[in-house]
Amino acid sequence: MKRYLRRALFPLLLAGAGAAEAGMMDLINGKMVGKQLPYAELQFVGNKVVVENKALLIDFWASWCEPCRDFIPELNRMHGDYAAKGLVVVGLTQDEPADIASFVKKIPIDFHIARDSKGAIFKGLKVRAMPYSILVDRGGNIIWQGDPAELKRAQLDALLSAI
Secondary structure (H helix, E strand, C coil), rough: CCCHHHHHHHHHHHHHHHHHHHHHHHHHHCCCCCCEEEHEEEEECCCCCCCCCCCCEECCCCCCHHHHHHHHHHHHHHHHHHHHEEEEEEEECCCHHHHHHHHHHHHHCCCCEEEECCCCCHHHHHCCCCCCEEEEEECCCEEEEEEECCCCCHEEEEEEEHC
16 A cells, blocks of 8 residues: 555656746746846847847856756747747856857857856846746836746747737
């Protein structure tokens, strides 16, 4: 009987751990929904991108962050699929320019890259754990936050149609 209970409860514990991890990320990073994005701090690598009055998906990443690297192909797809709908995907990092250049040679990034060299956005929005993303409406308001793997296409469609 005990063995049966362990087998029955183990999948539930794993599912609960995943939900707890997502909740823990929000606790670690703080609540950002409702805050304004400080646009002036975005320093684009390559061509400057106009982000004011645009819907943004900003992914906080670092070259040393393995889960961040794993999600880059999906961010590339989101960039390709949603650019025509007005979404601008930006990868925001504190990495040095040379590290970024070396990284994108190994793992291609199709979306825009910006640096937060002084850490003003990371600190201002209390981003302390990655991977983490925010969705910003055209008015600069953060309307979603979380692990980028948790942002489903249907949810993104609904968010974009509402803004």
